[in-house]
Amino acid sequence: MVESSNFFGYETLGIFLMMALYILLAVYMPYYGITFIHVTGVAMLLGVGFGWIFYHVSFMQFSGPIDFDDQQFFYFILPPIVFAAGYNMKRKRFFSNIAVICLFGILGTLVCFITSSACSIFYGWMGWVITTGGETVDITVKESLLISSVMGSSDTVAILSIVSEVDTPKMFSIIFGESIVNDAVAIIMYQAALQVNFDTISGGKVGQWLLQILYQLVTSTLLGSFFGLLTAAITKHCSQLEGHAVFEIAFLFFMSMSGYVIALICSISGIITILITGAIMGHYCYYNLSPTARDSGRIAFQVLGEMVEDFVFIYLGLTTWKYLFTSLSIYYVLGMVFSILLGRVFSCFLLPLCWHVFRQFPLKLNELGMIWFGGSIRGCIAFGLILSVDTEHK
Numbered sequence: 001m002v003e004s005s006n007f008f009g010y011e012t013l014g015i016f017l018m019m020a021l022y023i024l025l026a027v028y029m030p031y032y033g034i035t036f037i038h039v040t041g042v043a044m045l046l047g048v049g050f051g052w053i054f055y056h057v058s059f060m061q062f063s064g065p066i067d068f069d070d071q072q073f074f075y076f077i078l079p080p081i082v083f084a085a086g087y088n089m090k091r092k093r094f095f096s097n098i099a100v101i102c103l104f105g106i107l108g109t110l111v112c113f114i115t116s117s118a119c120s121i122f123y124g125w126m127g128w129v130i131t132t133g134g135e136t137v138d139i140t141v142k143e144s145l146l147i148s149s150v151m152g153s154s155d156t157v158a159i160l161s162i163v164s165e166v167d168t169p170k171m172f173s174i175i176f177g178e179s180i181v182n183d184a185v186a187i188i189m190y191q192a193a194l195q196v197n198f199d200t201i202s203g204g205k206v207g208q209w210l211l212q213i214l215y216q217l218v219t220s221t222l223l224g225s226f227f228g229l230l231t232a233a234i235t236k237h238c239s240q241l242e243g244h245a246v247f248e249i250a251f252l253f254f255m256s257m258s259g260y261v262i263a264l265i266c267s268i269s270g271i272i273t274i275l276i277t278g279a280i281m282g283h284y285c286y287y288n289l290s291p292t293a294r295d296s297g298r299i300a301f302q303v304l305g306e307m308v309e310d311f312v313f314i315y316l317g318l319t320t321w322k323y324l325f326t327s328l329s330i331y332y333v334l335g336m337v338f339s340i341l342l343g344r345v346f347s348c349f350l351l352p353l354c355w356h357v358f359r360q361f362p363l364k365l366n367e368l369g370m371i372w373f374g375g376s377i378r379g380c381i382a383f384g385l386i387l388s389v390d391t392e393h394k
Contacts, residue, residue: 011054015314018046022310040313047317055321068319070384077308077315078381079260079274083253084305085176086278088298090165093173100174100362103355104371105181108347109152113189115343116148119335129332137329142198149193150386151340153186154179155379163374171367175374183381184271188216190385191267220269221276227259228280235288245293249300252281312380341376348372 026039094101123129124139131137165172192212196205231252235241241248256277263273286294348368352361363371 011318014050014053015311015318018043018050018314019307019310021046022314043310043313044317047314048320049317050314051318051321068315068322068383068387070387073315073380073384074264074270075261077312078384079257079270080301080308081305081312082180082271083256083260083274083278084301085180086275087252087282087301089279089282090169090173091279091283093169094177097170097174097177097362101177101181103351104174104178104347104375106185107351108178108344108375109182109185109189111347111351112340112343113148113152113186115346116151116336116339117145119339119342120144120148120332123332123335128335129329131329137332139332141201142193145193145198146190147336147386148339149186149189150382151336151378152189152343153183153378153381153385154375155377155381163370171370174363175371178371178375180271180275182375184220184269184275185213185217187271187381187385188213188220188269191216191269195267216268217272219266220263220272223259223263223266223268224273224276225280227255227273228277228284231255231277231281232284232288235285242288242290245290245296248289248293249297252285252297253301253304256281316380316383340378344372344376348375 022039022043025042029039029042120139121141121144124137124144127136129137129139163172163175189209192209195212196209198205198209234255235248235251241251256274259277260270260274263270286297289297348371352363352368355361
């Protein structure tokens with residue numbers, strides 16, 4: 001029998017080999033004009049195949065499939081991606097589109113949440129939540145709200161990988177901004193729904209939920225600003241740090257991670273915290289660094305974010321076998337997919353139409369279609385959040 005320590009070695013070796021293969025595919029697939037599948041889809045298929053080997057190959061005597069660890073994802077995998085995006089953000093382009101980003105990222109997410117919640121509650125009332133074993137599940141209002149808030153979170157990693165910043169800089173900025181704000185708002189809505197007793201829906205509870213959302217938005221923004229400005233002050237006045245490029249870069253990263261972890265401990269939005277910290281560091285700390293650290297820092301954070309993004313797709317594929325045979329309701333799943341697409345239609349087309357009543361909307365119809373498609377993708381954040389839910393019908 002193979003020892004457990006060796007299993008970890010096999011898993012690690014497989015992941016490294018798949019990530020190396022992913023990088024080669026990312027370079028050669030566009031070169032040979034392979035467009036029927038995106039390289040991230042290939043990465044997930046590689047992960048599925050490797051996970052199948054560990055699940056089924058009998059000579060290894062492996063005890064079970066690989067788990068998706070939501071704590072590891074939110075503490076170690078997601079923050080480097082968001083920090084790298086914030087630090088290397090094209091801030092001028094981002095803030096020039098801030099009104100559109102907030103329209104889709106805040107109001108659009110709220111519209112999607114309302115649409116999905118209404119559909120989920122309706123499915124429960126109609127008795128359509130039936131598992132593959134034939135059991136009818138009486139889904140509660142709170143569970144519907146939790147699922148809808150989770151389903152409001154788009155996949156930032158996937159969106160950033162399918163939109164080219166070079167070819168479509170404006171669309172990249174808007175879709176990136178919308179996805180980051182969308183994820184933050186969805187997580188905040190999820191955390192607020194956990195803290196409010198939603199056995200029934202009433203005006204008082206909705207007001208309490210909105211106050212929780214406002215509280216988390218404000219506190220996470222202040223926390224991110226504090227760590228960003230604190231790091232800028234330290235790098236400006238700590239003269240002994242200048243000239244040690246490795247220490248300068250590491251200091252920025254560890255300070256940003258500290259703020260992120262504090263946000264998670266305080267149950268506020270870590271994504272908003274580390275995004276704002278990264279953006280402030282990229283603007284203010286950048287000029288306090290040595291010339292070597294300036295250039296190396298941008299490259300180092302970009303490489304770190306890219307490697308973690310590659311790992312995320314492989315990791316999702318690896319963990320597929322863990323949840324493939326769980327009991328689920330096909331009708332409910334299809335119904336929630338419909339509610340997501342419907343909510344995105346309302347947020348991406350109805351909200352711009354309302355905007356257009358007062359002034360010209362800055363995007364064309366085909367660009368709105370791209371935003372609709374990009375924001376309809378659900379992935380790691382939603383998956384990680386739903387695994388952390390502890391309810392009767394998890």
